[in-house]
Amino acid sequence: MMFNKKTLFAVSNLIASVLAQEATAPKDSAVVKLTNDNFKSFVEGSNLVLAEFFAPWCGHCKKLAPEYVQAAKILKDEHNITLAQIDCTEDQEICMEQGVQGYPTLKVFKNGEIDADSAQTYQGQRTADAIVDYMIKASLPSVITVEDVKELDDLLNNATSPIIVNYGVSKLDKNFLSIADSLNEMYTFVSVPSSKKQNISLYLPSGANDPIVFNGKIDDIIEDKLILEKWLKVEALPYFGEIDGSIFQFYVESELPMAYYFYVTEDQLEDYKEYFTELGKKYRGEINFVSIDAKQFGRHAVNLNMKEQFPMFAIHNLTANLKYGLPQLTDEEYAELTIPPVVDKADITKLITDFVDHKAEPIVQSEEIPDIQETNVYKLVGKTHDDIVYDNQKDVLVKYYAPWCGHCKRLAPIYEELADILANDKNAQNKIVIAEIDDTVNDIMGVEIPGYPTIVFYPAGKDAEPILFESARTVEAFLEFIKNNSANKIDGPAIYEDYKRELKAKQKAKREAELENDNDDDEDDYDHDEL
Ligand SMILES: *[C@@H]1O[C@H](CO)[C@@H](O)[C@H](O)[C@H]1NC(C)=O
Ligand SMILES: *[C@@H]1O[C@H](CO)[C@@H](O)[C@H](O)[C@H]1NC(C)=O
Ligand SMILES: *[C@@H]1O[C@H](CO)[C@@H](O)[C@H](O)[C@H]1NC(C)=O
Ligand SMILES: *[C@@H]1O[C@H](CO)[C@@H](O)[C@H](O)[C@H]1NC(C)=O
Ligand SMILES: *[C@@H]1O[C@H](CO)[C@@H](O)[C@H](O)[C@H]1NC(C)=O
Numbered sequence: 001m002m003f004n005k006k007t008l009f010a011v012s013n014l015i016a017s018v019l020a021q022e023a024t025a026p027k028d029s030a031v032v033k034l035t036n037d038n039f040k041s042f043v044e045g046s047n048l049v050l051a052e053f054f055a056p057w058c059g060h061c062k063k064l065a066p067e068y069v070q071a072a073k074i075l076k077d078e079h080n081i082t083l084a085q086i087d088c089t090e091d092q093e094i095c096m097e098q099g100v101q102g103y104p105t106l107k108v109f110k111n112g113e114i115d116a117d118s119a120q121t122y123q124g125q126r127t128a129d130a131i132v133d134y135m136i137k138a139s140l141p142s143v144i145t146v147e148d149v150k151e152l153d154d155l156l157n158n159a160t161s162p163i164i165v166n167y168g169v170s171k172l173d174k175n176f177l178s179i180a181d182s183l184n185e186m187y188t189f190v191s192v193p194s195s196k197k198q199n200i201s202l203y204l205p206s207g208a209n210d211p212i213v214f215n216g217k218i219d220d221i222i223e224d225k226l227i228l229e230k231w232l233k234v235e236a237l238p239y240f241g242e243i244d245g246s247i248f249q250f251y252v253e254s255e256l257p258m259a260y261y262f263y264v265t266e267d268q269l270e271d272y273k274e275y276f277t278e279l280g281k282k283y284r285g286e287i288n289f290v291s292i293d294a295k296q297f298g299r300h301a302v303n304l305n306m307k308e309q310f311p312m313f314a315i316h317n318l319t320a321n322l323k324y325g326l327p328q329l330t331d332e333e334y335a336e337l338t339i340p341p342v343v344d345k346a347d348i349t350k351l352i353t354d355f356v357d358h359k360a361e362p363i364v365q366s367e368e369i370p371d372i373q374e375t376n377v378y379k380l381v382g383k384t385h386d387d388i389v390y391d392n393q394k395d396v397l398v399k400y401y402a403p404w405c406g407h408c409k410r411l412a413p414i415y416e417e418l419a420d421i422l423a424n425d426k427n428a429q430n431k432i433v434i435a436e437i438d439d440t441v442n443d444i445m446g447v448e449i450p451g452y453p454t455i456v457f458y459p460a461g462k463d464a465e466p467i468l469f470e471s472a473r474t475v476e477a478f479l480e481f482i483k484n485n486s487a488n489k490i491d492g493p494a495i496y497e498d499y500k501r502e503l504k505a506k507q508k509a510k511r512e513a514e515l516e517n518d519n520d521d522d523e524d525d526y527d528h529d530e531l
Helices: 005-019 039-044 059-079 092-097 128-139 149-157 170-183 218-223 225-235 248-253 266-282 331-336 345-356 382-389 406-423 475-485 492-520 526-530
Strands: 048-054 082-087 105-110 143-145 163-167 188-192 199-203 240-242 258-263 288-293 312-317 322-325 395-401 432-438 454-458
Touching: 039 048, 048 059, 048 128, 059 082, 059 128, 105 128, 143 170, 149 163, 149 188, 163 170, 170 188, 170 218, 170 225, 199 225, 218 225, 240 266, 258 266, 266 288, 266 345, 312 345, 322 345, 382 395, 382 432, 395 406, 395 475, 406 432, 406 475, 406 492, 454 475, 475 492
Parallel strands: 048 082, 143 188, 163 188, 240 288, 258 288, 395 432
Antiparallel strands: 048 105, 163 199, 258 312, 312 322, 395 454
């Protein structure tokens, strides 16, 4: 009798998900339980292991469990590949060492290498089928060994990704394999052990170009594989290549600034090709130059803080997330153009030189500076942020928010009251600023904003370190936090007491005044009850 494998899976999955609401695989499953004590020796003794780092309470882990158990059985029975589990609530040490930041984390360990950085993280679907497919691929050698020239030519001719070839440098084999294990999804690694002349060559898929030969000292890369890795990530990119979603990651991996040329017509590209290719050579290892088709990807200009006026040139320093570009026209000026704007090569060259010399000014996205401040909460914008928060004389509390964020909306009236209380105090008034900024429409440099709202206190003084506010979001807690951290010695709770006292007195006076008025005219007002 023939079983349809898929149906069997489906049925057993159903049963599994009804029975096993546990994240921990059953003892009698094919999943191997690893601990602080045996993790290292087990991984080092295996060619290939997929390890799941989990916590028993985690919902996604529970959901994964039946799939994982299923995959473990197939992989063990048919492919001699091991799936393991580490309970991070029991064996924290190993989870820390492996840099586990969320549950479940699935890592692939190859060739007994335990190093957290070289292990690939599984990012695929959390189904048995997907895991099985992925692990079968992972079990194939990540370095292809070829013996003859014909075989190599085939590979090179059919290449869709960059191919790096180790021609006979056998001393490098170990590092080469280890780099291949972590990067073989992006590049193809080939070894030709029989080569007489030894070198490391890189072939780009773009065509029959001569390979790029590693020109550093071979001894250095035998010593330190990172040198070869970095070289590969830079050299695998063309001097001036077309960018789209499929290769963007290669550029990110190279960790270099990107210089974009947006074009609309083929002529606009042709006219600049040679120019940018030369720049690409000149700034190799410093800046990557790319062309981008504005007809398809014009919106990307906005990410670079530029208007969609093409052709256009801009630079993005990805590590600092700073953007640089040539001046653009106003919308009115642009609308009146009858021919596309001209991007002057001399201007581009100047911008690049300034950028490299750290003389170029980044383009800061900012709302307009408000003419007047409408409430006691000071409205910051990108252009004013640094001047205000790094004011040496004043303590400054800043709320970084997004208009759509619910927590921010709930905080708004409390924050407003806080600002009112401090503004009411003659002494505090000039010593502290309660401010806010809409982070979605203003660039803020050098402040980490992991979520909304993020509230940061900048004490007065030249070298004061910013302090993150992490207490309950109540007026009382804010005032206590300010007292705790104020360089200007602002006693929040005391100011609050005064404020409340004053408020009471005012209300009393108001009520008395109203009472007098009321006695004069509308005596039936039901509000009187509250007096
Ligand atoms: C399965 O793999 C282990 C190492 O991971 C190896 O020692 C063992 O011989 C393999 N078994 C088979 C049947 O290939
Ligand atoms: C490369 O392509 C040729 C024909 O286009 C084919 O015969 C050959 O098997 C392919 N080689 C590899 C390694 O895929
Ligand atoms: C690199 O090695 C290969 C294979 O031995 C050889 O054909 C090629 O000419 C070498 N390239 C250089 C620049 O030495
Ligand atoms: C890019 O940003 C990084 C990180 O801030 C900085 O170290 C580097 O100097 C910047 N590069 C240029 C050319 O400005
Ligand atoms: C203020 O400082 C005290 C004493 O260090 C601490 O217990 C309290 O939690 C702090 N309050 C806030 C809101 O930071």
